Amino acid sequence: MTETAAITAPARIGDAAIALNGVDVAFRLADGGVYRAVQSATLAVADGEFVSIVGPTGCGKSTLLNIAAGLLAPAAGHVDIFGNVLATLNRQAGYLFQADALFPWKTALENVAIGLETAGTPQAEARARAGDWLSRVGLGSFGDRYPHMLSGGQRKRVGLAQVLIRDPKILLMDEPFGPLDAQTRQIMGNLLLDLWSADRKAVLFVTHDLEEAIALSDRVVIMSAGPAARIIGDWRVKLSRPRDIAEIKLDPAFHDLHREIWQMLKSEVIKGYAQAERA
Amino acid sequence: MTRIKLLLLQIMVAVVSLAIWHILTTYPIFGRMLLPPFFFSNPVEVVKQIYVWFATGVIWKHLYVTLIEAMLAFAIGSVGGVLVGFWFARQPRTAAVFDPYVKMANALPRVVLAPIFTLWLGLGIWSKVALGVTLVFFIVFFNVYQGVKEVSPTVLANARMLGMSERQLMRHVYWPSALSWMFSSLHTSVGFAVVGAVVGEYLGAAAGLGYLIQQAEGVFDVAGVFAGMFVLAAFVIVIDTIVTIVEKRLLVWRPVVGEARP
Numbered sequence: 001m002t003e004t005a006a007i008t009a010p011a012r013i014g015d016a017a018i019a020l021n022g023v024d025v026a027f028r029l030a031d032g033g034v035y036r037a038v039q040s041a042t043l044a045v046a047d048g049e050f051v052s053i054v055g056p057t058g059c060g061k062s063t064l065l066n067i068a069a070g071l072l073a074p075a076a077g078h079v080d081i082f083g084n085v086l087a088t089l090n091r092q093a094g095y096l097f098q099a100d101a102l103f104p105w106k107t108a109l110e111n112v113a114i115g116l117e118t119a120g121t122p123q124a125e126a127r128a129r130a131g132d133w134l135s136r137v138g139l140g141s142f143g144d145r146y147p148h149m150l151s152g153g154q155r156k157r158v159g160l161a162q163v164l165i166r167d168p169k170i171l172l173m174d175e176p177f178g179p180l181d182a183q184t185r186q187i188m189g190n191l192l193l194d195l196w197s198a199d200r201k202a203v204l205f206v207t208h209d210l211e212e213a214i215a216l217s218d219r220v221v222i223m224s225a226g227p228a229a230r231i232i233g234d235w236r237v238k239l240s241r242p243r244d245i246a247e248i249k250l251d252p253a254f255h256d257l258h259r260e261i262w263q264m265l266k267s268e269v270i271k272g273y274a275q276a277e278r279a
Numbered sequence: 280m281t282r283i284k285l286l287l288l289q290i291m292v293a294v295v296s297l298a299i300w301h302i303l304t305t306y307p308i309f310g311r312m313l314l315p316p317f318f319f320s321n322p323v324e325v326v327k328q329i330y331v332w333f334a335t336g337v338i339w340k341h342l343y344v345t346l347i348e349a350m351l352a353f354a355i356g357s358v359g360g361v362l363v364g365f366w367f368a369r370q371p372r373t374a375a376v377f378d379p380y381v382k383m384a385n386a387l388p389r390v391v392l393a394p395i396f397t398l399w400l401g402l403g404i405w406s407k408v409a410l411g412v413t414l415v416f417f418i419v420f421f422n423v424y425q426g427v428k429e430v431s432p433t434v435l436a437n438a439r440m441l442g443m444s445e446r447q448l449m450r451h452v453y454w455p456s457a458l459s460w461m462f463s464s465l466h467t468s469v470g471f472a473v474v475g476a477v478v479g480e481y482l483g484a485a486a487g488l489g490y491l492i493q494q495a496e497g498v499f500d501v502a503g504v505f506a507g508m509f510v511l512a513a514f515v516i517v518i519d520t521i522v523t524i525v526e527k528r529l530l531v532w533r534p535v536v537g538e539a540r541p
Contacts (some may be wrong), residue, residue, distance in 0.1 A: 089440070104532055118451075146531070
């Protein structure tokens with residue numbers, strides 16, 4: 001059913017959509033010291049592959065995403081995007097943030113259209129396409145609402161449309177459904193899989209929810225507790241697609257895999273909490 | 280509470296206050312006048328004075344002068360505040376250099392500047408405008424500065440990931456954020472523009488509401504002082520109402536506390 005690979009074999013690293021090569025992340029502290037968040041992370045995401053990173057709180061999962069987005073520069077190592085070293089902002093990636101990232105002074109429609117307008121698409125055309133995208137995420141009649149008039153789940157849908165309308169080759173997602181309730185998460189998960197299966201972008205998805213990770217992904221990567229968090233496990237999820245998030249959780253194969261990964265994750269989660277208590 | 284009931288209660292407060300004022304200044308209580316009319320006048324006299332001003336039309340000229348001064352002070356102060364606020368927020372080094380001087384200038388009681396402005400700019404409207412500008416500028420400046428500085432880092436990161444250039448960031452992120460902060464202080468800054476104009480007039484002018492009050496005070500015409508105050512109060516309420524309407528249109532995207540989701 002499942003196979004446990006060691007740390008990702010760098011076999012396909014050349015043609016990978018995202019390749020982290022021995023990436024270290026360090027932050028300068030106020031007292032002059034250096035906090036090493038992530039240590040020698042090596043990970044490749046193939047084109048069209050859905051990879052989730054799971055790890056305890058504060059292990060630097062989000063930091064890795066920021067590295068892949070080019071919002072943050074690694075202290076050591078380098079990031080390759082489709083074989084080219086990333087030096088500036090990752091122009092091929094769309095990023096769905098954990099916190100609210102919509103522009104509060106723009107309506108839902110304007111929020112979705114802005115990604116095209118910045119790229120020089122005429123406003124009328126951008127707005128028309130934004131309307132289409134709002135319909136695709138099920139918010140066709142909500143175009144004139146401002147973000148504060150939408151629920152948390154609706155805001156995430158707008159965010160998803162805002163990112164996908166630019167048709168990025170890579171999708172980076174930072175616990176995007178974290179603040180939502182359980183039912184809404186399931187609906188959003190299925191929506192995401194639907195949209196993704198249409199054109200199979202490379203996805204790097206960060207979450208602390210192992211079930212969500214397995215249900216969505218082709219591969220699940222486990223990180224250890226920080227500081228100096230490392231990638232300590234890499235599982236391939238061999239469940240068939242298309243999947244339904246709710247149904248797949250009843251599959252025995254799902255349970256086997258979950259149990260196997262949880263064995264490793266559990267000790268890291270406990271370490272992570274102990275770390276947080278001390279801090 | 281319904282609107283009508285609220286309005287009635289509000290009117291009642293005015294009626295009761297005026298009645299107490301009238302009784303205490305007109306009828307002796309236990310053989311003593313509690314509020315001597317010479318110092319407190321009485322509502323009838325004040326209303327008469329206001330009526331005379333409006334009937335003869337003298338008041339319009341003074342209202343017009345004060346309004347023009349306040350509007351100029353608000354416009355110039357706002358433009359200056361927005362420009363400098365943006366500049367300082369985007370150039371932290373400049374802001375750090377000027378920081379102590381900004382604090383110093385802001386801490387200075389503006390009234391002491393009035394004589395200087397009168398010397399420099401004469402007794403006409405510009406010395407009053409200058410006084411108003413020094414008040415409005417700092418309110419707008421601090422709000423715009425804050426607005427640019429406090430753009431949510433997530434929104435900013437999102438904007439950059441959506442491919443915005445520096446200029447587009449300015450237009451779609453910093454500018455709306457700064458404006459929202461500025462508009463939220465609109466009541467204060469408009470109020471201060473009026474304060475600057477009236478105080479300036481009071482200290483030396485040839486026209487305006489402040490001048491009117493100062494003239495009445497000079498001849499111990501207490502009814503005139505009160506009449507001037509009431510006209511000024513009504514003037515401020517009218518302006519404040521207009522500001523509220525403008526604000527509602529401009530800040531339509533902002534959540535109202537306690538508002539039900541439509």
